Amino acid sequence: MNTPHPDSTPGRTQAERQLQAGLRSTRPEFERRFEELRRRLANEPARGLGWRRFLFLPQAAWWRVSVGGLAACLALALAYGTLHRSGVEEERLAEYKELLDLNAALQDALPLTNPENLEVLLEMPMDRRS
């Protein structure tokens, strides 16, 4: 049998060796496309820091002023809202003062409205002298 050893197949060994051989260089078209990509990326707006970048960029001083002003307005609005709300509550308390006093006075008698107590109370003998 004169079967050649598999490793002696010339085409196969050439192909296997060729695995080590890479491309010699790139094409000008590929280089041009990369430069286009780089320019496009360079022209994109700044990225990475998100909203925090506005706090650190020196040229964005007007942004810091705006953000500060907005925060101050928000704080004032919250303070006014809180004070105004407490005044309204006081007015409401004065309006219902009579009812609230009555409620406080009758508070001790509330156990009498319990059904058991109520039944006992109704069946109690009445003494005219008391």
Place this chain on the structure above:
Amino acid sequence: MNTHAAHWFPLQALLLLAEGLGAVFRVEQEAGSEVAEETEDADQACMRQLAAGDTSALKRLFDRWKLPLLNYFYRALGNRADAEDLALQVFERVYRAAGRYRPEARFSTWLFSVARRELLHELRRRRRKPVEAVPSEELDLGAAGVSEDEPGRVREAEEHLLSTLQELPERERSALLLTAAGELSSTEVARTVGVSPNHLNVILHRARQKLRALLDRAMS
């Protein structure tokens, strides 16, 4: 006394020679690792500059890694035009990920992990295309010890190789290509394809066996 000295001398000479060779090897190895460390430092510096928005750093990374990436994609897809598209996509990904990049592994490992993800995505997305081998003069055959005397034969072998590689499962193909390229150590290749170093050896052995069988079939 003289006889003893006569026996002793060659042995001593051999030991000295071995020691000398070992020292030379160590010096070469250290020089190699120093170069690798310098490249690694340069790559990390480029990533920091990219994170700060300096796109000139992308150009430096491109110049360093364009050919390794192109070779990987060209052999993995069997087509140069598709390889160029994917390589550019990888550089765009690198730019966009620079702000989040943390040097936990070597830059090359991270880069080829990104490249492999792009390849997997492309393989899922596209239909299989016929391979298109580049002309033999575009391959660096000298580095691989392949004769450049017969361009037709080289191109034919390249076509066989590309077709055969397409038959291999992606993980085997990537492991084989990344190992053959020599840009990554075996540990880095293992990390890139997501297996342990021992498992990588098994994968490589299996891939080489399949490649040989498929090439034999293609040649016959």
